[in-house]
Amino acid sequence: MQAGRPSVAVPSTVHCDHLIQAKAGAVADLNEAVDKNKEVYDFLASVSNKYGIGFWKPGAGIIHQVLLENYAFPGGLMIGTDSHTPNAGGLGMIAIGVGGADACDVMAGLPWELKMPRLIGVHLTGRLSGWASAKDVILKVAGILTVKGGTDAILEYFGDGARQLSATGKSTICNMGAEIGATTSLFGYDASMAAYLRGTGREDLAEWTEALAEELTGDPEVYARPQDYFDQVIEINLDELEPHINGPFTPDLAWPLSQFAEAVRTNGWPSKLDVGLIGSCTNSSYEDISRSASIAAQAASKNLKARSEFTITPGSEMVRYTVERDGMLEQFDAIGGVVLANACGPCIGQWARHSDDPNRKNSIITSFNRNFAKRNDGNPNTHAFVASPEIVTALAIAGDLTFNPLTDTLLNTEGVQVKLDEPQGLSFPPRGFAVEDAGYQAPADNGTEVKVQVRPDSDRLQLLEPFSPWEGHDLMDLRLLIKAQGKCTTDHISMAGPWLKFRGHLDNISNNMLIGAVNAFNGQTNHVYNPMNETYGPVPDVQRAFKAAGVGTVVVGDENYGEGSSREHAAMEPRHLGVRVILVRSFARIHETNLKKQGMLALTFANKADYDLIQEHDRMDLLGLTTMRPGQPLQMVLRHLDGSAHTITLNHSYNETQLAWFRAGGALNIIRQNAGKAS
Numbered sequence: 131m132q133a134g135r136p137s138v139a140v141p142s143t144v145h146c147d148h149l150i151q152a153k154a155g156a157v158a159d160l161n162e163a164v165d166k167n168k169e170v171y172d173f174l175a176s177v178s179n180k181y182g183i184g185f186w187k188p189g190a191g192i193i194h195q196v197l198l199e200n201y202a203f204p205g206g207l208m209i210g211t212d213s214h215t216p217n218a219g220g221l222g223m224i225a226i227g228v229g230g231a232d233a234c235d236v237m238a239g240l241p242w243e244l245k246m247p248r249l250i251g252v253h254l255t256g257r258l259s260g261w262a263s264a265k266d267v268i269l270k271v272a273g274i275l276t277v278k279g280g281t282d283a284i285l286e287y288f289g290d291g292a293r294q295l296s297a298t299g300k301s302t303i304c305n306m307g308a309e310i311g312a313t314t315s316l317f318g319y320d321a322s323m324a325a326y327l328r329g330t331g332r333e334d335l336a337e338w339t340e341a342l343a344e345e346l347t348g349d350p351e352v353y354a355r356p357q358d359y360f361d362q363v364i365e366i367n368l369d370e371l372e373p374h375i376n377g378p379f380t381p382d383l384a385w386p387l388s389q390f391a392e393a394v395r396t397n398g399w400p401s402k403l404d405v406g407l408i409g410s411c412t413n414s415s416y417e418d419i420s421r422s423a424s425i426a427a428q429a430a431s432k433n434l435k436a437r438s439e440f441t442i443t444p445g446s447e448m449v450r451y452t453v454e455r456d457g458m459l460e461q462f463d464a465i466g467g468v469v470l471a472n473a474c475g476p477c478i479g480q481w482a483r484h485s486d487d488p489n490r491k492n493s494i495i496t497s498f499n500r501n502f503a504k505r506n507d508g509n510p511n512t513h514a515f516v517a518s519p520e521i522v523t524a525l526a527i528a529g530d531l532t533f534n535p536l537t538d539t540l541l542n543t544e545g546v547q548v549k550l551d552e553p554q555g556l557s558f559p560p561r562g563f564a565v566e567d568a569g570y571q572a573p574a575d576n577g578t579e580v581k582v583q584v585r586p587d588s589d590r591l592q593l594l595e596p597f598s599p600w601e602g603h604d605l606m607d608l609r610l611l612i613k614a615q616g617k618c619t620t621d622h623i624s625m626a627g628p629w630l631k632f633r634g635h636l637d638n639i640s641n642n643m644l645i646g647a648v649n650a651f652n653g654q655t656n657h658v659y660n661p662m663n664e665t666y667g668p669v670p671d672v673q674r675a676f677k678a679a680g681v682g683t684v685v686v687g688d689e690n691y692g693e694g695s696s697r698e699h700a701a702m703e704p705r706h707l708g709v710r711v712i713l714v715r716s717f718a719r720i721h722e723t724n725l726k727k728q729g730m731l732a733l734t735f736a737n738k739a740d741y742d743l744i745q746e747h748d749r750m751d752l753l754g755l756t757t758m759r760p761g762q763p764l765q766m767v768l769r770h771l772d773g774s775a776h777t778i779t780l781n782h783s784y785n786e787t788q789l790a791w792f793r794a795g796g797a798l799n800i801i802r803q804n805a806g807k808a809s
């Protein structure tokens with residue numbers, strides 16, 4: 131709308147998967163979401179219709195599964211405003227998660243840039259068998275590399291072990307590369323990709339990729355001597371790979387299944403399992419659901435029911451329709467499983483969870499990708515673990531986190547001890563995929579007459595006002611808003627769940643800014659010092675008071691600040707509320723770019739120990755902005771309450787283009803200026 135174009139410059143789609151709350155089951159939940167969010171869905175549908183964007187309606191599926199089934203192809207390049215966009219790497223596509231501002235630029239015809247990443251090779255040998263699945267590959271990799279180990283890196287999986295994985299299994303691995311901070315992950319082309327293209331009705335693409343097979347994978351010498359070509363090489367033998375369970379609270383705390391029960395007991399995690407959830411964009415393919423359904427079917431035949439609550443989320447309407455036709459939903463139903471709408475649901479906190487006591491420590495296990503505190507149900511007492519769909523299904527049947535389906539038995543309703551057999555699954559439905567209404571709306575051929583409407587009194591939608599440009603001088607007498615301690619993901623900065631409904635209204639959603647971050651001075655969340663009235667208050671309230679008083683503020687953070695979702699609101703909210711500087715030990719890539727795009731100053735301590743010098747009552751002067759250049763550090767003077775002072779050095783990674791965004795007050799202001807010049 132701001133760029134003045136009649137239609138988007140590159141093929142683009144919109145997906146409505148984040149706003150459907152899981153409560154009673156697929157049909158009721160979808161109807162309620164369509165009713166409650168009508169204004170937002172109508173807005174998105176009309177914008178898509180007007181500007182040549184394909185629109186996937188609510189209930190059509192989760193974005194990454196829909197992309198895999200319809201758009202991803204080997205050798206392509208795609209960006210998406212979600213950190214799990216690399217899911218398409220399972221089809222050999224370079225698919226990268228970016229912030230909304232980056233995507234808008236590309237849709238408006240601007241180029242997109244990325245600092246050349248490092249390359250990490252993951253050599254897979256052997257063959258998966260039994261209970262081990264593709265999910266366990268990435269759970270193990272997350273344990274090796276940790277949530278930061280893939281930062282500024284592309285992971286490429288190769289080897290005999292890679293070739294025997296299905297395309298959707300490969301996608302599971304690439305999807306969760308986001309959890310180790312990877313720029314993207316991918317597999318070189320192999321026959322599984324052509325098979326998936328054919329299975330999803332894209333015969334022509336399958337033929338083209340087969341003809342270009344050699345060009346769509348690494349050169350033989352690279353795979354023969356990976357140490358010469360990759361910055362780091364990881365070896366994994368799939369013959370020896372155990373199923374893994376990762377968590378709680380972080381996806382890189384990796385436990386081989388044989389060690390997990392002991393870890394539960396040693397750490398005092400609740401062993402009673404309250405809920406098992408399968409689905410999410412990571413693990414909701416036909417193959418995932420068929421393997422889990424095979425366990426449900428044999429459990430029913432052995433007189434077992436799920437002792438935990440158990441939910442199933444198909445990844446798309448095509449998957450849902452097909453698994454229903456093939457009898458799998460009945461198999462889940464027979465053991466007490468509840469099928470949810472084809473959407474993100476509990477994975478993004480859209481979950482009206484029934485709980486007897488929210489203060490009780492409790493455990494859930496999911497086949498999702500993220501398990502940060504509060505992510506699924508907003509409850510800090512929930513210990514969320516991540517595993518493959520088949521392990522989640524087995525543990526939901528057992529109702530016990532310490533159950534190991536490889537070795538343990540369960541008492542059935544007849545009083546007999548029974549053992550679960552290994553899961554069986556199929557990559558493709560034997561009768562082919564089917565769907566009646568996939569949920570797609572094509573845009574108008576000519577959208578000039580289509581009206582986009584936003585009610586001025588809406589509390590869900592608000593047209594963006596341009597941010598102010600930089601004043602042209604150093605920033606003096608800034609105050610500290612919060613010094614965040616430890617993990618501060620974009621979920622901590624801009625919480626999801628009930629807040630998602632305000633994503634189209636920047637002022638309203640800003641009331642969640644940093645409410646999940648832990649204040650380093652008192653260990654509490656959403657409780658920071660307000661020097662204007664010398665009391666403590668919620669972070670958004672205190673920041674609004676600073677803004678009203680015309681006082682610029684600084685947010686200080688720890689390592690990997692802004693990891694997790696690509697959520698641009700985590701950058702837009704501080705910008706909107708008047709925070710001037712985000713100063714951290716290190717940034718997660720997408721969040722750092724998002725901040726730059728919004729015209730914020732995203733700075734790092736040159737000496738990480740200087741984080742400890744920041745005091746609650748500090749006044750801060752940021753010096754060097756008028757001569758700010760790429761690679762040239764800035765200085766900050768910290769004036770402490772006791773009259774002492776420190777001068778510290780701050781680094782930045784702005785290039786000339788990004789400095790122009792800062793000076794203009796944000797990248798969008800530059801697009802707007804250019805659109806004005808063009809017209």
Ligand code: SF4
Binds near residue numbers: 194474498
């Ligand atoms: S919210 Fe969950 S299911 Fe939805 S796109 Fe993000 S990670 Fe995937």
